[in-house]
Amino acid sequence: MQLNLRIQMNESLYLRDPESTELGQRIIQNSIELINELGFEGFTFKKLGEYMGTTEASIYRYFENKHRLLTYLVSWYWSWLEYRIIILTQNMNDPREQLNRVVELLSRKIKDDISTTYINEELLQNIVIAEGSKSYLTKHVGQDNQYQFFKPFKELCARIADIIQACNKQYAYPKSLATTLLEMCHSHHYYKLHLPSLTEFAKDKNDQELYSFMQILVNGSLNGANP
Amino acid sequence: MQLNLRIQMNESLYLRDPESTELGQRIIQNSIELINELGFEGFTFKKLGEYMGTTEASIYRYFENKHRLLTYLVSWYWSWLEYRIIILTQNMNDPREQLNRVVELLSRKIKDDISTTYINEELLQNIVIAEGSKSYLTKHVGQDNQYQFFKPFKELCARIADIIQACNKQYAYPKSLATTLLEMCHSHHYYKLHLPSLTEFAKDKNDQELYSFMQILVNGSLNGANP
């Protein structure tokens, strides 16, 4: 069975919908590979054209520039994560259990690659870890925010914040805690790989320790607020 | 009285020591202003030359490229923060009180500008908040790490981790918690300004709420681990 999840993307992110054509889909697939190889700074549309056997000009018909493409990829990832959280928590009633499963999902690195044909979620997660923050750390963040480019991330945060709030009605900072959880899971994956002395997780193969750290962080906040 | 704090910098960060000449000091001062204005992507040595009335070539005699300059600035900031933490905690014996003061220092935005003539710490903090992660989110992070460019950040983390560990000998993740504290304080300052729906701190003028959030996060972790 070939499930094909289709995520509704913000139309301002692209000039031509990459999902609508074969070339568009190949741009997505190959850009994920090439950004992983070269890093976002080293990545150019010219190189991508050569890499996938098309021209720079053809890629520019789909995306205004490489930053928009990055924002597209990152934004797709957050939507996909929210979708995974929805199916993960749908048959659970206890918000504590929901939160626990969400923390686990976020702590462990993505390994599988199911729902989509041309997107490798594992590689895409690496991009979000190493390059994701560059999508909003710009001088045009206000403009991009007006275009609603960060809506998927905000919705994901809001969903997690709702679960947090359901666990403890008194807790005052559910959104901040959700953001912290999301961001720090990714950060620690990066440190683990590249700056291992910043964390305790250097040899943490299946991310059990990171999971435990995050659990304590989240539950400690929820309990500590209202002991 | 004009105190002049001199921070020992890693010599591989520059080609010629910017602290040793007037032009060098002006490069530091003006680059802090211009990166704030243009953002790191929009910033170039050519523009900096025009901005401060010198030539591109002269700036290249001090720094190999703009990324090295950014790393220099960020690295200076972490050293300066560690220095502030040292003087802040030197006459305190209770690690809980030390940690509390560190959390407060990190939660509140820098307002003053004392110890140095040509470095505006408030502006520099803005750069660290908005551009700091770009100093290590690159493909050459391994190389840069070998050059010890991230040593000031690691030392600061280690110092905070030591205080955390002193608060709770049983707690298993002092380094990860220190990293989290440092990173999230900066992140939340950015969200507050640019993506306010991601936090509860939009109208948090003197960062009292952020401070409270961080206190609960840290103390919750320390208590939750060993209730």
Add this chain to the structure above:
DNA sequence: TTAAAAAAGATAGTAATACTATTGTAAATA
């Protein structure tokens, strides 16, 4: 089935970026 439209390929061109190199000159130092 054919006409037209849309998509993609091919090629060229431009301004800006990220440098390197060379030469001349003023100031500091030996």
Add this chain to the structure above:
DNA sequence: TATTTACAATAGTATTACTATCTTTTTTAA
């Protein structure tokens, strides 16, 4: 006084980040 050092001035190059145009191929609609 000679010489190093520091900086300014200028020029030049490869690459980046695009835009434009024209042709060919593919899709779709009458």
